[in-house]
Amino acid sequence: MKVAIGCDPNALELKNILKENIVAQGYEVVDYGGGDPIYANTALLVARAVSSKECERGILLCGTGLGMCLAANKVPGAYAVVCSDNYSVERSILSNNANILALGAQVLGIEVVKQIVLHWLELRYEHGGRSEVKIQRIYSIESEYMKSE
Numbered sequence: 001m002k003v004a005i006g007c008d009p010n011a012l013e014l015k016n017i018l019k020e021n022i023v024a025q026g027y028e029v030v031d032y033g034g035g036d037p038i039y040a041n042t043a044l045l046v047a048r049a050v051s052s053k054e055c056e057r058g059i060l061l062c063g064t065g066l067g068m069c070l071a072a073n074k075v076p077g078a079y080a081v082v083c084s085d086n087y088s089v090e091r092s093i094l095s096n097n098a099n100i101l102a103l104g105a106q107v108l109g110i111e112v113v114k115q116i117v118l119h120w121l122e123l124r125y126e127h128g129g130r131s132e133v134k135i136q137r138i139y140s141i142e143s144e145y146m147k148s149e
Contacts, residue, residue: 001121004055006032006042008068011061011105014113018059021114027121030055043071043080050099051077058100059117065102072100076146079138084108086119093123095131096138 003022007015012034019029032045039062050058058078060068065082072080080100081092084107092098101120103113125131 001057002028002030002055003121004030004032004046004049004058005061006046006058007034007061007105008039008042008063009035009037010063011103014103014105014110015061017110018061018113018117022059022117022121025118025121034061039067040071043068044075047072047075047078047080047100051075056099057121060100060102061105062102063106064104065107066104069100069102072102076142083116083120084112086116089116089120090123093120093125095134097125097131097135 005015005019015034019031022029030049032042032049036042043060046058046060049055060072060080062068069080069082072078078100079096079098080102081096081098082102083089083092101117103116
């Protein structure tokens with residue numbers, strides 16, 4: 001699996017640790033940087049990589065994960081979530097088919113983040129399962145409100 005990763009300056013150290021950990025688990029990582037203080041720029045790069053299917057999943061890191069999540073969700077086909085525990089991680093994939101995980105370097109410890117990320121990468125959404133109707137509704141709302149360029 002190819003994973004896009006990016007951060008703002010608040011999470012640069014965490015991104016570098018995570019990147020190393022993800023690669024050690026056998027995943028391919030595409031690094032979209034971490035020096036831009038305008039986190040929306042990095043969120044856009046990662047969201048585009050995921051929505052275009054260049055990367056299967058994306059990880060965004062900032063102080064809380066919230067700003068990155070908001071920015072990424074503006075890109076059609078990017079479905080970002082903020083998670084801080086394994087149950088939320090499971091639901092983000094199994095019930096919501098999220099493809100971008102946003103995390104906060106200033107609210108979670110490094111070991112917790114490493115555990116959450118690896119658990120999130122291991123999970124797969126089951127197409128046609130009981131959540132499919134809900135997911136399709138999200139996609140139809142997105143299509144309804146997408147603006148053509």
